[in-house]
Amino acid sequence: MTTKPSRHIRRAAQVEAEVHVPVAIVGGGACGLTAALMLSDAGVDCVVLERDALPSGSTALSSGFIPAPGTRTQREHGVHDDSAKRFAADIQAKAHGRAAPALVEAYAESIGPALDALQERHGLQWMLLDGFLYPGHSVHRMHSLPQKTGASLMAALQAAVEAAGIPVLTQAMVDTLVLDAEDRVIGIDYARPDGSRESLSCDALLLACNGFGCNAEMVRTLLPEMAEAAFGGHDSHDGSAILWGESLGARLRDLGGYQGHGS
Numbered sequence: 426m427t428t429k430p431s432r433h434i435r436r437a438a439q440v441e442a443e444v445h446v447p448v449a450i451v452g453g454g455a456c457g458l459t460a461a462l463m464l465s466d467a468g469v470d471c472v473v474l475e476r477d478a479l480p481s482g483s484t485a486l487s488s489g490f491i492p493a494p495g496t497r498t499q500r501e502h503g504v505h506d507d508s509a510k511r512f513a514a515d516i517q518a519k520a521h522g523r524a525a526p527a528l529v530e531a532y533a534e535s536i537g538p539a540l541d542a543l544q545e546r547h548g549l550q551w552m553l554l555d556g557f558l559y560p561g562h563s564v565h566r567m568h569s570l571p572q573k574t575g576a577s578l579m580a581a582l583q584a585a586v587e588a589a590g591i592p593v594l595t596q597a598m599v600d601t602l603v604l605d606a607e608d609r610v611i612g613i614d615y616a617r618p619d620g621s622r623e624s625l626s627c628d629a630l631l632l633a634c635n636g637f638g639c640n641a642e643m644v645r646t647l648l649p650e651m652a653e654a655a656f657g658g659h660d661s662h663d664g665s666a667i668l669w670g671e672s673l674g675a676r677l678r679d680l681g682g683y684q685g686h687g688s
């Protein structure tokens with residue numbers, strides 16, 4: 426599938442909107458819902474905007490297996506010798522040392538505490554997949570919910586978000602960021618299925634709308650050897666987050682990696 430995003434940025438001194446939120450999150454997959462839960466735990470109000478009627482994303486298509494070091498679940502299974510440092514070393518070994526160190530460090534350090542928080546504060550009961558060692562892992566660190574599916578991970582995150590009283594606005598396709606004169610994001614505009622348009626004013630924006638797998642032009646540029654490959658992820662991955670970020674001056678790193686699935 427080829428999707429060409431029509432993503433916009435507009436300037437305004439203020440956003441005409443009925444609702445103001447401290448944080449607006451675009452995308453209700455694992456990233457958006459987990460971020461919403463962590464913000465809520467920290468006492469920060471947020472709203473999740475999701476284009477589909479029922480959030481699923483690539484998360485629901487996935488196996489829902491999550492590699493994480495130093496977790497409570499690992500310790501309960503007798504794995505005491507894992508750490509963010511060891512995970513980062515495993516990642517770099519697999520990537521032949523070419524992954525951006527700051528990003529590897531950030532992911533390796535964040536994911537263990539995130540899984541612990543989801544377990545301790547939001548009831549997601551992880552198990553450790555210790556039947557075999559995943560390629561490149563020097564220790565058992567793959568976690569999953571007992572059902573071992575991405576759909577069950579989405580269901581558990583949605584239940585947690587609902588229990589926490591976090592609003593998830595579905596059928597809201599965000600297509601425009603609103604910036605003030607200092608280039609600060611002060612709001613977003615989104616389209617409803619009937620063609621009507623709404624806006625939300627915010628202090629901060631979190632783009633959790635995943636990657637660029639179904640944007641053929643971006644795949645050709647960033648992953649030329651995959652230009653003709655079939656994309657197996659969710660059909661919303663049109664590169665919007667990256668294109669918006671780039672047009673706001675963000676630098677791009679580590680976009681040349683991909684995973685081939687035998688299935």
Ligand SMILES: Cc1cc2nc3c(=O)[nH]c(=O)nc-3n(C[C@H](O)[C@H](O)[C@H](O)COP(=O)(O)OP(=O)(O)OC[C@H]3O[C@@H](n4cnc5c(N)ncnc54)[C@H](O)[C@@H]3O)c2cc1C
Pocket residue numbers: 451452453454455456457474475476477480481482483484485486487488489490491492597598599600633634635657658659661662665686
């Ligand atoms: C077949 C398969 C198997 C996989 N297995 C694993 C695995 O076992 N372990 C692993 O770690 N990873 C796996 N992955 C990768 C993993 O699924 C993804 O990296 C992860 O789910 C991404 O989560 P996310 O929240 O960033 O994106 P998503 O789950 O895709 O969520 C993004 C959400 O944003 C919404 N959205 C997009 N654009 C807009 C917009 N403009 N406005 C509003 N909403 C929007 C989408 O509808 C979607 O709901 C697998 C992927 C696939 C396809």
